[in-house]
Amino acid sequence: PLVFLSTRAAMETKKENKASLSLSTQPLLSKMHGYQGSTYQAVIDIIKREGVLGLYSGLSSSLLGIAVTNGIYYYFYERSKGIIVKSRPGGKGLSTVESIIAGLIAGSATTIISNPIWVIQTSQAVRTMDSSPSLPQPTPGPGKDQRRLGMLETAAHLLSTGGPAVFWRGIGPALVLVANPVLQYTVFEQLKNLLVRRRHARAEKGASAGSLLSDWDFFILGALSKLVATSTTYPYIVVKSRLQAGHAHAERYRSAIDGLRIIVREEGIEGLYKGAGSKLLQSVLTAAILFAGQRRFYEITKQVRESWRGDWDLVKSLLI
Numbered sequence: 001p002l003v004f005l006s007t008r009a010a011m012e013t014k015k016e017n018k019a020s021l022s023l024s025t026q027p028l029l030s031k032m033h034g035y036q037g038s039t040y041q042a043v044i045d046i047i048k049r050e051g052v053l054g055l056y057s058g059l060s061s062s063l064l065g066i067a068v069t070n071g072i073y074y075y076f077y078e079r080s081k082g083i084i085v086k087s088r089p090g091g092k093g094l095s096t097v098e099s100i101i102a103g104l105i106a107g108s109a110t111t112i113i114s115n116p117i118w119v120i121q122t123s124q125a126v127r128t129m130d131s132s133p134s135l136p137q138p139t140p141g142p143g144k145d146q147r148r149l150g151m152l153e154t155a156a157h158l159l160s161t162g163g164p165a166v167f168w169r170g171i172g173p174a175l176v177l178v179a180n181p182v183l184q185y186t187v188f189e190q191l192k193n194l195l196v197r198r199r200h201a202r203a204e205k206g207a208s209a210g211s212l213l214s215d216w217d218f219f220i221l222g223a224l225s226k227l228v229a230t231s232t233t234y235p236y237i238v239v240k241s242r243l244q245a246g247h248a249h250a251e252r253y254r255s256a257i258d259g260l261r262i263i264v265r266e267e268g269i270e271g272l273y274k275g276a277g278s279k280l281l282q283s284v285l286t287a288a289i290l291f292a293g294q295r296r297f298y299e300i301t302k303q304v305r306e307s308w309r310g311d312w313d314l315v316k317s318l319l320i
Contacts, residue, residue, distance in 0.1 A: 001055035002282030003062060005042050007125040009275025010241040042278075058124030061151045065117040069110055070290070073181060076106035093193055099186040107178030115174055115244075116167035120154050122244040162246075170243030173236045173256035180233045184287065188225035195221070215292045222291030223284045230283045235260055235272035237279065 046054045080102035081094060094102065158166045192213065199212045230237075239259040253259035263271040 001043065002278045004055055004057055004125050005046075006275035006277075006279035006282065007058075007122055007241055007245075009042070009278070010238045058121045058151075061117055061121035061124055061154075064151075065114055065121055068117060069114045072110045072113055073106045074294075076109045077102055077185065080105045094189055096186060096190060099189045100182055103182030103185050104178060107181045108175065110181075111171070111174050111178055115171055116155075118174075119158065119167050119169055119244045120151060122241055123158060123246070124151065124154050125245075166246075169246065170240045173240040173243065173259070176256050177233055177236050177240060180229045182229075183232060184225045184229035187228050188221055188291065191221050191224065215296055218295050219288045219292040223288035226284050226287030227280065230280055234276050234279065235263075238263065238272055238274055 043055065050057075081098075084094060084098050084102060085092075155167075162169075195217065196212050236256060239253065239256050242259070243253065252262060260272065
């Protein structure tokens with residue numbers, strides 16, 4: 001729901017008019033003017049108009065996007081990190097510059113591969129499509145003559161109206177936003193290294209970095225690092241969301257920088273931070289849980305593998 005709220009809020013401009021909106025976005029965007037209050041008020045308004053399920057529009061594509069994005073990013077980041085560490089004597093942790101390099105490689109690969117999924121997710125979150133005879137007709141609700149398309153239907157609709165290139169809409173600011181995970185992981189690594197050094201003197205000799213930090217430490221470090229990253233890059237998130245959704249206002253953006261300039265001129269500085277509250281809350285909680293959970297699952301997986309390896313060695317010795 002927090003992703004959904006921040007995405008819709010990012011779509012809102014001060015100069016919405018029916019002629020400037022395409023693909024039936026007006027019914028949704030006209031409702032968004034009430035979202036200028038608190039996140040709580042926005043939630044209540046959506047539930048009244050669209051029901052509880054309205055808060056989960058685009059959930060399927062969002063879940064797929066999160067899985068793909070994190071899978072790709074972790075893979076490329078750990079691979080890049082491993083190559084850098086092995087190339088130096090001593091096997092010390094990454095420096096700030098090395099963390100940035102590993103993050104840039106991982107972030108660029110993730111953005112290029114996953115952008116189509118986020119174009120679909122953004123379209124689902126902000127659009128109400130007119131029902132078409134060529135599409136399956138759901139049971140209409142009271143007073144409703146419009147419906148939402150599913151993930152595959154949205155992809156087919158985008159492909160038929162914009163061609164394959166539509167799935168890489170907003171790729172420019174999305175690549176700029178590679179700085180977000182770079183900042184996040186750089187801040188995380190440096191804070192973690194600082195905390196490990198402070199505790200190392202009090203720890204038993206030979207203790208690993210992982211044993212010096214608790215799940216709660218990883219939770220806090222993940223939250224702080226994401227807070228810094230998202231606060232710094234949020235204006236580009238607004239531009240990216242508008243481009244990915246095919247927002248008419250974004251058709252005038254010649255570049256990401258030009259988009260920022262137009263938003264400031266027409267909407268003021270606050271226009272760069274539409275939906276920032278719910279986005280920060282969502283991002284910080286997600287990152288905190290992700291870092292703590294990833295570490296815990298990693299330890300469990302390693303223990304299971306070692307257990308299986310021991311059992312397999314026993315079986316082989318018996319067979320031989």
